[in-house]
Amino acid sequence: MNKVVQKETRAAGTMPRHLLLLSKSQEVTDVSRRLAAYGWHCLTAASGHEAILKLSGQQLGVAVAMLCPRADTLSSDIALIQSHFPHLLWIALTDGKLDKACQWLLSARFIDYHHSPLDWDSVNKALGHADGMAKLLPVKTAGVKITDILGTHPCIIRLKQDIQKLASTDETVLLSGETGTGKGLCAKWLHRMSARADGPFIALNCGALPNGLIQSTLFGHEKGAFTGADRQYQGHIEQAKDGVLFLDEIADLPLELQVNLLHFLDDRQITRIGGKSPLKINCRIIFATHQNLEKAVDDGTFREDLYHRINVLRLHVPSLREYCTEVRLMAEAFLAQLSPPNRSLSFSDSAIATMRHYDWPGNVRELQNRIRRAVIMAETSLITPDDLGLSVAIHAKHRDLVSQRDELDVEAVLKAISDHKHNMSAAARALNISRSTLYRLLKKEPG
Incomplete structure (x- = not known):
């Protein structure tokens, strides 16, 4: 008996769990079959409009998107679905070839992603965590109001x-x-x-x-x-x-x-x-x-x-960058709203520092989604930048800066140095430049 059949046998007799599977790939049938072996019933859709029609009247908490190398093939569909079903927790399956748009999409919209060759046991475990959290969120957030406008900026x-x-x-x-x-x-x-x-x-x-x-x-x-x-x-x-x-x-x-x-x-x-x-x-x-x-x-x-x-x-309505000093206050309010009742979670110092230095292209919605991700991914009571998914995002940001090295300004270099606690070698590695280039940029006259 092969592994898939074993999984199917194990899943037989249990109540199926439901998820949305969004994909324009011809591999969607195979992925749906693989997930069915773990007891998942997939509502498949190739577009945002199709997904909205299929989700109508359903109570799903988890969505899976199969991302192609170019993220623009699904980005607008995911945004459309999120505008109708903001409670969905998203997990991505990719082939591992991520362009810049896809990197941003992963960091802004998803709580987790898995790349090929896929470890289906790990995928199933991640889906199970997300499904469990999705079931907790409506209970936790019912009657909870973050309707007070937070901050004194x-x-x-x-x-x-x-x-x-x-x-x-x-x-x-x-x-x-x-x-x-x-x-x-x-x-x-x-x-x-x-x-x-x-x-x-x-x-x-x-x-x-x-x-x-x-x-x-x-x-x-x-x-x-x-x-x-x-x-x-x-x-x-x-x-x-x-x-x-x-x-x-x-x-x-x-x-x-x-x-x-x-x-x-x-x-x-x-x-x-x-x-x-x-x-x-x-x-x-x-x-x-x-x-x-x-x-x-x-x-x-x-x-x-x-x-x-x-x-x-x-x-x-101002962007989050305009009042970044209030990020900690807002993050802690979201954490209180989204944490399960049986867990006591808080942010590590490094997580607070990272949130303060991040640009937040997705604004308050991205902050909320990253904290929702961290609640699921955190393995200890202290949330780290990795739990928030911000370490990769900031590293990608540094790489984008280096791709335009001529425009790299002193302020950006100083930020990288500060992020790495004045370790010049580490800052240079993060910027993907040599130490000599780093020192040269520090001597650059402001334009």
Whole structure:
């Protein structure tokens, strides 16, 4: 009896565990069979939209992505799935050939990865840990609020003050800022602190649905309006009556629907697809985008009249780099939220120092995901940079700097030296340069 059959025999009679398997590779059938031998039932999908449809109504905690050498083949799909199912814990299977984009994707989105030749026992063990943690998280986070805006940095204080001002009005608000900064959370704060707090909060990511579904999702439809419309459907605008509608990634809304949205903002009336009578809807709308809307207007992808209509009260949500002194406070709050009740975890000094020096390209969302990863990966009560997955990320950052050696500035060199406690040889190795080159760069005049 071969090893796979032994595993299948061992798994027989047990309740199957479920996971999402995202892959564009033809090897997906073999991987699904391998995981089935350990008792895993795989919901397979080749795209983000397919995954969202298959995950609807499911209660999965773990997702596996088979990454090709070029990460851009799945990066947007994973981002789309995470926008709908942020609780999923991701594990990657790779062939070991990682380009820079793939390295970033692994560090920002995944709690663990395994490269070929795959050790399926190790993969199964990692999946089991992740599945167990996923089952704990809803219990742990239920009723837990990190809704207080943490920190005393000037930009955080300014954000609190601005939210209080905007919450006292009923006007449309536009939230801008990088991906992962917490624009959705700011929208919820605006709702909870407003006179509409008792009303519904309805959120829609405008970039997460196919164009053919957005109009129906936003404005609703009548029974029989089109093939498959077997019942009346109230769109998100109608669902937000007497409450707040949060439209995220508004720059992704198709031009033809931008006209309809502009009309609603002007007269506060909608007509369902297939409907005859307009409906008066009283709701507040909060928009958000990480894109440059001014450039989108210049490029002709966003209507200028809609831009001026929504860009009245604008709130910029700062990136984590702008208040990096608050990283420890936020990290400890996330750790308290995400730690299992039977474990006492804390950050090592090196983990705190590493988090403070990291650039956080994924902002607060990345910080939360890295701590979620660390809770699973930590083997002791002290979380290390390796548990956070930051050692590899910072090393890759140093390599990127060296690939542009002519632009390498003194500040970056000093940071590498500080990271390695003034060990010049270690700093030079981290930067992938010789000691003589390191000393030369230290003598470089600032430009």
